[in-house]
Amino acid sequence: MFPTTETAADALSIRSLSKTFAGLTVLNDVSLTIAPGEVHALLGQNGSGKSTLIKCLAGVHRPDPGSSIQVNGRQLPQTFPPSESSRFGLAFVHQDLGLIGDMTVAENLAIGTGFERSGPLINWRSQKARAIEILDSFGLLISPNAFVRDLPVTARTLLAIARAFQPRREANATPLSVLILDEPTAALPDNDAELLFEAIARVTAAGVGVGYVTHRLEEVFRIANRASILRDGVLTGTFLVSEMTRRSLFTAIVGERAATELNTTDTNEKVQRKIGDAPQPVVLRAVELTGVRVRDASLTVKLGEILGIAGLAGSGRSELARLLFGSQKLTSGSRSINDIAIAPASPKAAMRAGIALVPEDRRRDGCILDMSIAENITLAKIRTTSIGFLNLSAEKTQVKQAISALDIRPRDPSRQLGTLSGGNQQKVVLAKWLARNPKLLILDEPVQGVDVGAKADIFALLREAAASGAAILVIDSDFDNLANLCDRVAILRNGQIVSELEGQRLTTENMSQATFGVDDETDLVSVDQFEEKP
Amino acid sequence: MTTTLAPPAKPPARGPRQARPPRNTRAKLASGSRFALPVLLLIFIVIFSILEPTTFATLNNAKTVLSTQSVLALVALAALLTLVIGEFDLSLGAQMGLSALLLPGLTANGAVPIPVAIVLSIAATTFVGLCNGLLVAKAKVNSFIATIGTAALIGAVVLAYSGGTVIFQGVPAELINISSWAPLGIPGPIIYVAIISVIVWVFLKRTPFGRYMSAVGGSKDAARLSGINTDRVTIVTFMLAGTLAGIGGVVEAGQLGSGNPAVGPSFLLPAFAAVFLGATAYYVGQFNVWGTITAVVTLATGVAGLNLLGLPSWVEPAFNGVALLVAVALTRYLRGKPV
Numbered sequence: 001m002f003p004t005t006e007t008a009a010d011a012l013s014i015r016s017l018s019k020t021f022a023g024l025t026v027l028n029d030v031s032l033t034i035a036p037g038e039v040h041a042l043l044g045q046n047g048s049g050k051s052t053l054i055k056c057l058a059g060v061h062r063p064d065p066g067s068s069i070q071v072n073g074r075q076l077p078q079t080f081p082p083s084e085s086s087r088f089g090l091a092f093v094h095q096d097l098g099l100i101g102d103m104t105v106a107e108n109l110a111i112g113t114g115f116e117r118s119g120p121l122i123n124w125r126s127q128k129a130r131a132i133e134i135l136d137s138f139g140l141l142i143s144p145n146a147f148v149r150d151l152p153v154t155a156r157t158l159l160a161i162a163r164a165f166q167p168r169r170e171a172n173a174t175p176l177s178v179l180i181l182d183e184p185t186a187a188l189p190d191n192d193a194e195l196l197f198e199a200i201a202r203v204t205a206a207g208v209g210v211g212y213v214t215h216r217l218e219e220v221f222r223i224a225n226r227a228s229i230l231r232d233g234v235l236t237g238t239f240l241v242s243e244m245t246r247r248s249l250f251t252a253i254v255g256e257r258a259a260t261e262l263n264t265t266d267t268n269e270k271v272q273r274k275i276g277d278a279p280q281p282v283v284l285r286a287v288e289l290t291g292v293r294v295r296d297a298s299l300t301v302k303l304g305e306i307l308g309i310a311g312l313a314g315s316g317r318s319e320l321a322r323l324l325f326g327s328q329k330l331t332s333g334s335r336s337i338n339d340i341a342i343a344p345a346s347p348k349a350a351m352r353a354g355i356a357l358v359p360e361d362r363r364r365d366g367c368i369l370d371m372s373i374a375e376n377i378t379l380a381k382i383r384t385t386s387i388g389f390l391n392l393s394a395e396k397t398q399v400k401q402a403i404s405a406l407d408i409r410p411r412d413p414s415r416q417l418g419t420l421s422g423g424n425q426q427k428v429v430l431a432k433w434l435a436r437n438p439k440l441l442i443l444d445e446p447v448q449g450v451d452v453g454a455k456a457d458i459f460a461l462l463r464e465a466a467a468s469g470a471a472i473l474v475i476d477s478d479f480d481n482l483a484n485l486c487d488r489v490a491i492l493r494n495g496q497i498v499s500e501l502e503g504q505r506l507t508t509e510n511m512s513q514a515t516f517g518v519d520d521e522t523d524l525v526s527v528d529q530f531e532e533k534p
Numbered sequence: 535m536t537t538t539l540a541p542p543a544k545p546p547a548r549g550p551r552q553a554r555p556p557r558n559t560r561a562k563l564a565s566g567s568r569f570a571l572p573v574l575l576l577i578f579i580v581i582f583s584i585l586e587p588t589t590f591a592t593l594n595n596a597k598t599v600l601s602t603q604s605v606l607a608l609v610a611l612a613a614l615l616t617l618v619i620g621e622f623d624l625s626l627g628a629q630m631g632l633s634a635l636l637l638p639g640l641t642a643n644g645a646v647p648i649p650v651a652i653v654l655s656i657a658a659t660t661f662v663g664l665c666n667g668l669l670v671a672k673a674k675v676n677s678f679i680a681t682i683g684t685a686a687l688i689g690a691v692v693l694a695y696s697g698g699t700v701i702f703q704g705v706p707a708e709l710i711n712i713s714s715w716a717p718l719g720i721p722g723p724i725i726y727v728a729i730i731s732v733i734v735w736v737f738l739k740r741t742p743f744g745r746y747m748s749a750v751g752g753s754k755d756a757a758r759l760s761g762i763n764t765d766r767v768t769i770v771t772f773m774l775a776g777t778l779a780g781i782g783g784v785v786e787a788g789q790l791g792s793g794n795p796a797v798g799p800s801f802l803l804p805a806f807a808a809v810f811l812g813a814t815a816y817y818v819g820q821f822n823v824w825g826t827i828t829a830v831v832t833l834a835t836g837v838a839g840l841n842l843l844g845l846p847s848w849v850e851p852a853f854n855g856v857a858l859l860v861a862v863a864l865t866r867y868l869r870g871k872p873v
Contacts, residue, residue: 325759327758327759347758347759347761348761348763351761357759359759364753364755364756365753365755365756365759366756366759367753367756368748368749368752368753368756368757369752369753370748370751370752370820371748371749371752375745375748375749378745379745379749379757379760379762380760380761382742382745384742388741388742389736389740389741390740390741390742390745392740432760
C-alpha cells in the first residue's frame with residue numbers, strides 16, 4: 001500500500017537550475033539527479049545555496065527561466081504554491097518538523113492527507129487504525145492519542161518522516177517520489193540517529209529517493225549513496241560516497257587552498273605591529289563562564305587587542321557573546337572589566353561597565369528599522385538638555401559626525417533605517433556603540449549581509465577603535481575575516497574554548513581544522529556539526 | 535580573500551536578505567498620501583457647507599462638533615501612546631467611563647470637593663493603567679487579552695458602584711463648569727485637548743522617554759539590548775494612557791453633569807479608528823498626534839454632516855467601522871508590516 005516508483009526515471013532530476021535575487025546569483029546552473037531508492041546527501045556551507053535549492057523545489061522560490069525540475073519524469077510547472085508540492089510526489093521534512101504540538105499523533109498524521117471520514121464527520125476509529133498502521137510500519141511504539149508536545153524529539157522526527165511518507169488518501173494522488181530531509185539529525189540525541197536511519201531505509205526500500213541535507217559528515221558515510229556539494233551557489237560535484245574520505249569530502253565542501261596563500265600579508269603586518277609593543281593591561285577577564293551550551297569558558301582581551309572567536313554554529317559562539325553582555329543569564333562564572341567585577345544582572349550593568357554588543361541578528365536585535373538613522377545612532381546614549389528634553393542640536397552634531405566618520409549612506413540623518421543597505425545599517429549600529437566609547441566592544445557576525453566595500457570600512461573602523469584603546473571581541477563564521485582582523489583567535493568547540501591561535505599559526509585552515517576537530521595526521525572528524533545557524 | 539578554505543562566501547546567499555523588495559509604489563503613495571486626510575476633511579467641510587449652508591456651516595456647529603469630540607480625542611491620544619510601544623489597550627473606553635462615573639459619584643451631596651474628586655478619578659484610571667502595564671510587562675500577558683480582562687473588571691466595578699443607574703442626585707451643578715467653561719468663546723474641552731495634544735507631542739518627540747517608547751514599539755529586543763528598561767517603558771506608558779483616559783472621563787462628566795454607567799466602552803472603536811487613520815497622515819506609517827487629532831475631527835465632521843442630512847443613526851457606527859478597517863489596512867500597507 002505504500003507508494004512505489006515503477007518507472008526507471010530519476011526520482012528527481014534538476015537541470016540548469018539558477019536562482020537570482022535582485023541581480024545576485026544564489027544558484028548558478030545547478031544540475032543533479034536523485035535515483036529512486038537512493039539517499040543523496042546535499043552538502044555545503046552556510047550560504048552555499050542549499051536552502052534556496054530546497055525552496056525552489058518546494059515552490060517557495062520561483063527558479064530563473066531555463067531551469068527545469070522533474071519529479072519521476074514529470075516536469076514541474078514554473079510556479080506552484082508550496083501547498084501543492086505533494087501533488088507532484090514531493091515531500092519535505094524541515095528542521096522544525098512542522099508538527100502541531102497541541103494535537104495528537106493521529107491528528108498530525110491526518111493533516112495534509114485529510115481525515116478518515118464517515119460522511120461529513122471524522123471517523124476516529126478508522127483514523128486511529130490508520131495511524132497505528134503507519135506508526136507500526138516505522139516501528140514507532142507511540143499511542144495515536146498521545147499529544148505531539150509530549151513526545152521526545154526523536155519520536156517527533158520519525159513521526160514527521162512517517163507523515164511525509166504515508167500514502168495519500170485520494171485514489172488518484174501522485175505517489176511519493178522524493179523526500180527531502182533538512183538536517184533531520186540536528187536536534188537528535190546521538191544515539192537515536194540509528195532509529196532515523198532505519199526509518200530512512202524503509203522509505204528508500206519503497207523506491208523513494210531521499211535528498212538528505214546534513215552537516216555531519218559521518219552520517220553521509222553511514223547512509224548516503226551519493227553526495228552533491230554546493231559552494232557559492234555552484235554545484236562543485238556529485239560524488240559516490242564510497243569513493244570519498246572524510247578529508248576529501250571536507251575539502252570539496254570548503255574548497256581547495258594552499259595554507260601558504262592565507263592572507264599572509266595581513267597576518268604579517270599584524271604580527272609586526274604587535275612585536276615591540278609593551279604588554280597591555282587586560283580589559284576583559286572572563287572566568288569559567290557557563291550558560292546553557294557554553295561551559296567553563298575563560299578568556300581575556302587586552303587593551304587594543306582584537307580577539308576572535310572561531311566556532312561552528314551550535315558551538316555556543318553567540319551564547320558566549322550574550323553571557324558576556326548579560327543578555328543571557330550566567331549559570332556560573334564571572335566577568336570583569338579592568339578588574340572590576342560586573343553585576344550579572346542585565347545588559348544595562350554591562351553597558352555601565354563599558355561593554356557594548358553588536359548582536360548577530362541585526363534586523364531584530366541590533367537596530368530599530370522603523371526609526372531614523374539619527375534616532376538609532378543616539379539610542380544607547382541619549383543626550384538631554386538640563387531640563388530633561390532631548391538635546392536635538394547636540395544630537396544633530398553627533399549624528400553628522402558619525403555619518404561622515406563611518407561614511408554612512410545616505411547622509412540624511414532623518415532617513416528611516418530600514419531603507420538602508422545592510423552594510424550601512426551595520427555602520428549605524430556600530431556608530432551607536434562607538435558613541436559610548438566602549439572599553440570592550442563585542443561583535444557577533446559584524447559583517448553578515450554586508451557588501452565587500454562596507455566590510456572593509458567596518459574592519460578599518462574596528463582596527464581604529466582598537467588602536468585608540470578599546471578591547472574588541474569578534475565572532476565571525478567566516479574564518480577569513482578572523483584571520484584578517486584578529487590578533488588572536490580562541491577556538492570554541494562544543495561550548496568549550498579548546499585552544500588559541502596567534503601569530504603565524506593564525507590561519508583560516510588552522511581555524512577550520514580546530515573548529516571541526518579535524519586532525520592533520522589522523523584524518524578524523526571528532527566534532528560533527530558544521531557551520532549552521534541554530 | 536579570493537580563494538577560500540573555510541566557511542565564507544556569504545555574499546551570494548546573504549544578499550537576498552539584504553536586498554529589499556522594491557518599495558517604489560508604496561514610497562510614492564506614502565509621500566503622496568501625507569495630506570490626504572486633511573484634504574478629505576476640507577472636502578467634507580466644503581460639501582456639507584454647500585448642502586446645508588444654514589445648519590452645518592456655522593461657528594456654533596463647529597464648536598459643538600469639536601467640543602463633543604474632545605473626549606474621543608483624549609481617549610484616542612491614550613490609545614496612541616500604547617500603540618507607539620506596539621501594544622493595544624482595549625480598556626481605555628471603560629477607563630474613561632470609570633472616571634466619568636467616579637467624578638459625579640464622589641462629588642454627589644458634597645462628599646468630596648470637586649478638585650479632589652477630579653484627582654481621585656484620574657488616579658483611579660492611572661492605577662488601572664498600572665495594572666495593565668504590570669500584566670503586559672511582568673506577567674507577559676498579551677496586551678489584547680490583558681486589557682479585555684481589565685475592561686471587563688472595570689465594567690463590573692462600574693455596575694457595582696452605580697447599581698446600574700445614572701448618578702444624578704446631589705451631583706453639584708458646578709460640575710458642568712469643567713466643560714461649559716469657555717474663555718473668549720472657545721469651549722473649555724477644545725482648550726484641554728489642544729494643550730494635552732501639545733504635551734503629548736512634545737513628550738513623544740522631544741523627550742528621551744518618548745524616544746524609548748518608539749524604540750520599544752520598533753523592536754523590544756533591540757531596545758533592551760540598547761540598555762532600555764523595556765518593562766518600565768511599558769508600564770509607564772500604560773499608566774500615562776490611563777491618565778489621559780481619566781482626563782477624558784472628567785471632561786465627559788463635565789459634559790453630562792451626571793454619572794452614566796453606560797458611557798465609555800463605545801468610545802473605544804472610534805478612538806482606535808482615529809489613531810490608525812491618523813497614521814496615514816503627516817508622518818505616514820507612524821502613529822502621530824496631529825494625524826490622530828485630524829482624524830478625530832474628520833470622522834466627527836463626516837458623521838455630523840451625515841446626521842444633518844437626516845441619515846439614520848446606524849450611519850455613525852458604520853462610518854466609524856469602515857474608517858477603522860480602511861485605516862488599518864492602509865497603515866499596514868504604508869508601514870510595510872503588520873501593525
